[in-house]
Amino acid sequence: MLTEAARAEIIQYHNTGCYLNIDVTNDPTKIFWKDFLWKPKYNMVGIFEGSYYYARGVYRSEIESCMYNYVDYFNAISRAIIVQRIMMYAGEPFSLEKFMEIDIIEPPTPTKSNFVPILPPRLPSPAMWMNEVK
Numbered sequence: 001m002l003t004e005a006a007r008a009e010i011i012q013y014h015n016t017g018c019y020l021n022i023d024v025t026n027d028p029t030k031i032f033w034k035d036f037l038w039k040p041k042y043n044m045v046g047i048f049e050g051s052y053y054y055a056r057g058v059y060r061s062e063i064e065s066c067m068y069n070y071v072d073y074f075n076a077i078s079r080a081i082i083v084q085r086i087m088m089y090a091g092e093p094f095s096l097e098k099f100m101e102i103d104i105i106e107p108p109t110p111t112k113s114n115f116v117p118i119l120p121p122r123l124p125s126p127a128m129w130m131n132e133v134k
Contacts (some may be wrong), residue, residue: 004056010052021078022051023059033061033077035096042100045076052077062108071105 002024014032023031026047031037036045044062051060053105074082080099083125101117 002054006052006054007057010058019052020081021061021065021075021081024057026059031059036061036100038077039100041105042076044105051099076103076105077102 008026010019010024011020014023020032023033025031026049027036028047031047036042037047039045044064046061048060048063049056049058051058054059060075061077064073065072065075065078078082080096080103083099084094
């Protein structure tokens with residue numbers, strides 16, 4: 001179960017612009033990826049409980065993701081964050097609408113493998129170092 005300390009840690013990371021592909025709310029009007037919800041192109045986006053090594057209290061945007069299922073696929077919010085960061089470093093404006101217009105969705109190919117990865121024990125949270133971009 002998500003502790004208050006872990007919840008506060010996630011919110012602190014959010015305030016620095018990190019971990020925006022997870023959230024501690026399941027409110028569709030407040031969740032970070034709310035702009036993707038109910039768009040036909042993004043019908044795979046929703047609010048799925050279980051992320052950040054917690055089964056309850058932390059939410060992710062899609063069932064499939066390289067961060068959750070070890071597949072070669074970045075979920076929509078992660079792709080948008082990556083493009084936004086690249087645009088920022090390039091000195092170009094980012095538009096979510098433009099991103100959605102040109103975004104190419106390539107979900108992972110399902111396999112018939114019964115491979116189930118053995119997950120290592122939870123490691124301590126990473127030490128975040130933020131370099132201010134000017």
